Amino acid sequence: PDLGTEFLERPLANPLMNAAGVWCTLAAQLDALADSEAAAIVTKSCTLVRRDGNPEPRYRALPLGSINSMGLPNEGYLYYLDYAAHHDYDHKPLFVSVSGLSLDDNLTIVAALRDVVLPALLEINLSCPNVPGKAQPGYDFEAMDELLAEVATAYRRPFGVKLPPYFDFAHFDTVAQILNRYEHLAFITCINSVGNALIIDTGQESAVIRPKDGFGGLGGDYVLPTALANVNAFHRRCPTKTIIGCGGVRTGEHVFQHLLAGATLVQVGTALYEEGPGIFQRLARELAELMAHKGYRRIDEFRGRLKTL
Numbered sequence: 001p002d003l004g005t006e007f008l009e010r011p012l013a014n015p016l017m018n019a020a021g022v023w024c025t026l027a028a029q030l031d032a033l034a035d036s037e038a039a040a041i042v043t044k045s046c047t048l049v050r051r052d053g054n055p056e057p058r059y060r061a062l063p064l065g066s067i068n069s070m071g072l073p074n075e076g077y078l079y080y081l082d083y084a085a086h087h088d089y090d091h092k093p094l095f096v097s098v099s100g101l102s103l104d105d106n107l108t109i110v111a112a113l114r115d116v117v118l119p120a121l122l123e124i125n126l127s128c129p130n131v132p133g134k135a136q137p138g139y140d141f142e143a144m145d146e147l148l149a150e151v152a153t154a155y156r157r158p159f160g161v162k163l164p165p166y167f168d169f170a171h172f173d174t175v176a177q178i179l180n181r182y183e184h185l186a187f188i189t190c191i192n193s194v195g196n197a198l199i200i201d202t203g204q205e206s207a208v209i210r211p212k213d214g215f216g217g218l219g220g221d222y223v224l225p226t227a228l229a230n231v232n233a234f235h236r237r238c239p240t241k242t243i244i245g246c247g248g249v250r251t252g253e254h255v256f257q258h259l260l261a262g263a264t265l266v267q268v269g270t271a272l273y274e275e276g277p278g279i280f281q282r283l284a285r286e287l288a289e290l291m292a293h294k295g296y297r298r299i300d301e302f303r304g305r306l307k308t309l
């Protein structure tokens with residue numbers, strides 16, 4: 001089978017990439033992703049200035065996934081613009097994830113990315129659940145609309161958004177209606193971690209991460225059904241947008257399910273954190289095996305073709 005696909009008219013060797021935040025904070029990590037089987041890479045969400053992030057322990061692997069409250073540790077946007085300036089775009093696309101702590105910060109970073117005129121792709125993160133005292137724009141629809149209006153005006157080039165999970169059809173409808181109003185908004189990445197979960201260690205009778213009394217974003221197997229639902233909900237509601245799936249991908253079968261639900265690219269977070277960049281070779285092999293078993297030669301024979309009963 002051929003795992004080839006296309007993103008914004010650009011051919012890619014396969015639909016696989018990392019999720020923002022995982023194995024992508026430092027140049028050496030990004031280089032490892034560039035050297036891996038991932039067909040595209042995205043940076044850790046960046047802020048105006050460098051951040052240490054939240055006190056540790058702030059990430060825990062779990063039997064069914066992970067919980068994190070990293071607190072947006074990153075090297076500051078200029079570090080990632082510099083990385084983007086040296087990236088080889090003929091080899092594979094680079095996305096820059098931006099998660100400014102204010103509208104002004106977001107606009108400063110977006111304008112800087114616009115002015116360096118690089119082929120890098122902008123993914124605006126509307127959904128960081130772990131900055132104490134900061135409500136995420138993804139759950140404040142007026143703030144989201146204002147942010148997108150300002151970014152679209154300032155950036156004037158194709159960009160995308162990273163959404164939190166939604167759990168209500170009224171929210172799918174409202175958010176899709178907002179996103180469909182922005183022509184430059186070319187792609188939608190669903191989902192970010194399921195925010196503010198609480199994992200309890202029974203023996204210790206304690207939370208397992210330090211920040212926010214143990215409340216953190218859930219990832220991994222726990223979130224696959226919610227991720228698939230959000231991918232399919234926005235695939236149905238935003239026919240002119242490209243959907244990137246993210247959430248719960250650990251095997252080739254999970255990649256297949258995200259593609260069936262309507263994703264064009266599929267991001268890997270928790271499983272990449274645990275397995276490292278070699279995971280992309282395994283996922284590509286497993287996806288090819290599943291496609292061969294089903295008699296599919298190309299991804300476009302089944303992508304977005306989820307049946308209903």
Ligand SMILES: C=Cc1c(C(=O)O)[nH]c(=O)[nH]c1=O
Nearest residue numbers: 045070071072128130193217
């Ligand atoms: C950008 C901050 C995020 C973080 C974080 O740095 O705490 N964790 C997530 O699961 N998702 C985020 O979007």
